[in-house]
Amino acid sequence: MKKFTIFLTIFSLYLICSCGQKKPNVKVSEGKIIKKKSVIKKEIESEQRHYFDSTFVVNKQTFKFIINDINEEEITLTFFRNTEKIKVDTIQSGGLGGVEFVDFNKDKNIDILLTYIGNNPSYDLYLFDKSENKYKFLDGYNRFSEAKQLKANPKYYFSYQRAGCADMNWVSDLFYIDNYKTVHVGHIYGQGCTPDEKENPLEIEIYKIYKNDDVNKTLIEKLPYTKNIPKFDQKWMFIEKYWNKNYGKFN
Structure with missing residues (x-):
């Protein structure tokens, strides 16, 4: 998540937890x-x-x-x-x-x-x-990891989550916020790893979600994985570009 310029001064700020891990504060522009x-x-x-x-x-x-x-x-x-x-x-x-x-x-x-x-x-x-x-x-925000706001339409947000095979498989979801509730409208499953590429080719599956129900979805597009993501670190660029270009399909 992008850091913002802060003119903030913190009072009594301390967290003690058993995990011992903490992300740095993301700075904000007002307050x-x-x-x-x-x-x-x-x-x-x-x-x-x-x-x-x-x-x-x-x-x-x-x-x-x-x-x-x-x-x-x-x-x-x-x-x-x-x-x-x-x-x-x-x-x-x-x-x-x-x-x-x-x-x-x-x-x-x-x-x-x-x-x-x-x-x-x-x-x-x-x-x-x-x-x-x-x-x-x-409400419902805990379903979406590492969410970011779309540049093309700030109403929408997209997430990223690992789905196995050393992060070669992954998912990304599109959602918006209505009355302090998340509304899930789109889902991408990226399969960059498979035991047998002949039986299970590397693909990117894209689904439209209906009525904010993860089970109620329709496959609307399949894309060849390596053609769209030839290198491991290019998947984030693909995800951001796809959602910014195609969010209108999920209204």
Whole structure:
């Protein structure tokens, strides 16, 4: 995900987790994070696996975001606006590897991204709703890894996920956001590896998804793999180019 210019200062920012991995914060173009300070206490190290505390300004409102353990499997996310507690969510903590401030939908407001470590990373995302001055959970976003916004039409986003054979097989999905829910409309399966190319040729299968249901899909196109992706590292270029050029087929 692209980094943006930030004029942010972070207050009480610290995350402790069993995985010990964390992606760097993606910088955003608007908003003000008030101060940065690491919180390291023996009590936290011995009793808490996850702890995060940050105060920042968005849309001229001061927000405080806190993560605390409930038990070994669950954490609470608590949101304050101008000292008023406005939201408390309980989520699973297994694999939680980092918290980032991003401008996901490029509306110049800070969004909050939680990263989970695994063979394919997964994410939870809270988008800032400027009209209500609060954060809203993006339902269904955890289905899409490494999502990026299309350049040709910023309404749409596409993802990438490994699907085996040392990342030679992969999938990419096209979706948009409607009322803080993801709507899945397109799917690509790239098969760059097969035990027998005569029986199972290397192909790129492209599907249209109906009614936001992964099972309800129709194959609309097959492309020869090596003709379109002659080298391993060219698949990302193919994926981005295909979605930007063809997103209209999936309306």
